[in-house]
Amino acid sequence: MPFREIFGHDKPLAILRRALERDRLPHAYLFVGPEGVGKKTVALALAQAIQCQEIANDFCGRCADCIRVTHRNHPDFHELEPGPGKKEISIQQVRDLERELSLRPFCGRRKIAVVDPACLMNTAAQNALLKTLEEPPQGSLIILISTSTGGLLPTLVSRCVRLFFTPVPVDVVVELLVARKGAQREQARLLANLAMGSPGRALSGELDLLVERRRVWLEKIAAVGAGDYRAALAAAEELGAAKEETLRFLEWAEGWYRDIMVYAVRKDDNQLLNRDCEEVIRQQADRYSLERLLVLRSRAARTAARIQRNVNRRLALENFFLQTLRAS
Numbered sequence: 001m002p003f004r005e006i007f008g009h010d011k012p013l014a015i016l017r018r019a020l021e022r023d024r025l026p027h028a029y030l031f032v033g034p035e036g037v038g039k040k041t042v043a044l045a046l047a048q049a050i051q052c053q054e055i056a057n058d059f060c061g062r063c064a065d066c067i068r069v070t071h072r073n074h075p076d077f078h079e080l081e082p083g084p085g086k087k088e089i090s091i092q093q094v095r096d097l098e099r100e101l102s103l104r105p106f107c108g109r110r111k112i113a114v115v116d117p118a119c120l121m122n123t124a125a126q127n128a129l130l131k132t133l134e135e136p137p138q139g140s141l142i143i144l145i146s147t148s149t150g151g152l153l154p155t156l157v158s159r160c161v162r163l164f165f166t167p168v169p170v171d172v173v174v175e176l177l178v179a180r181k182g183a184q185r186e187q188a189r190l191l192a193n194l195a196m197g198s199p200g201r202a203l204s205g206e207l208d209l210l211v212e213r214r215r216v217w218l219e220k221i222a223a224v225g226a227g228d229y230r231a232a233l234a235a236a237e238e239l240g241a242a243k244e245e246t247l248r249f250l251e252w253a254e255g256w257y258r259d260i261m262v263y264a265v266r267k268d269d270n271q272l273l274n275r276d277c278e279e280v281i282r283q284q285a286d287r288y289s290l291e292r293l294l295v296l297r298s299r300a301a302r303t304a305a306r307i308q309r310n311v312n313r314r315l316a317l318e319n320f321f322l323q324t325l326r327a328s
């Protein structure tokens with residue numbers, strides 16, 4: 001699968017292809033952009049383009065080297081992530097990587113390492129990597145992947161060539177779903193909207209499940225919105241049962257209130273994530289003030305952040321729903 005078959009990301013891909021063609025790859029890239037938009041896909045594509053035996057400066061996706069990169073068992077391709085059961089990437093892991101990168105490539109053209117998510121390197125690990133980047137091993141390439149530059153040492157960031165990834169436009173994700181999954185256009189549009197610019201999510205099948213769960217969530221939000229106190233407590237109990245489900249619900253709820261705000265301001269259903277719920281969204285837009293919608297949206301995000309930090313899920317959700325009651 002050559003570069004041109006990657007959907008979206010025209011700008012970073014053009015930069016990478018130019019660097020490959022001129023043989024002017026830096027020692028380190030930092031790919032920055034939202035979760036799930038395709039940073040890792042592009043990192044793997046670049047690694048394949050460097051190692052591919054069949055095509056120069058691009059990749060075939062079929063030769064032994066391309067397949068080894070895809071299967072993560074290429075001897076000149078390494079991935080750094082937190083070890084099993086660990087929350088951070090340690091200094092020892094970075095030192096081991098440095099040793100590995102200082103060796104000659106085994107069969108490929110360069111030694112390549114991908115650090116994802118780079119912000120999970122603790123400070124000692126980042127300092128160790130900084131030393132590596134100050135005197136990079138010849139013929140090595142390190143690709144750091146992160147949703148922002150926030151958790152990284154500025155000195156480390158400044159040693160990397162930064163490439164910015166943005167959410168993939170809805171129309172491009174629609175084309176992707178039609179081409180790869182044979183989806184019907186209307187269904188593809190709904191999924192593409194819900195995927196919020198992430199081709200990976202759109203293709204994963206996770207969204208089909210989301211479409212289904214959404215009906216349940218909508219009923220709960222509607223019951224709570226109608227001022228049903230007992231419904232609020234019951235919803236908190238049910239949705240708080242599993243952490244993944246709770247977080248998914250809150251992420252969706254944030255998008256839901258965003259939709260109502262967008263509709264209230266623009267009266268345009270093309271901008272909606274939940275396009276197929278226009279009727280309900282229209283009714284809600286008449287009901288809530290923009291200030292209240294802003295509060296609800298930020299409460300959904302804040303509750304999700306608290307649950308990420310492992311507070312009691314049921315209580316956090318109860319709080320969220322009760323505030324929703326008050327806001328209506």
Ligand SMILES: [Zn+2]
Pocket residue numbers: 051052053054055059060061062063064065066067
């Ligand atoms: Zn190949």
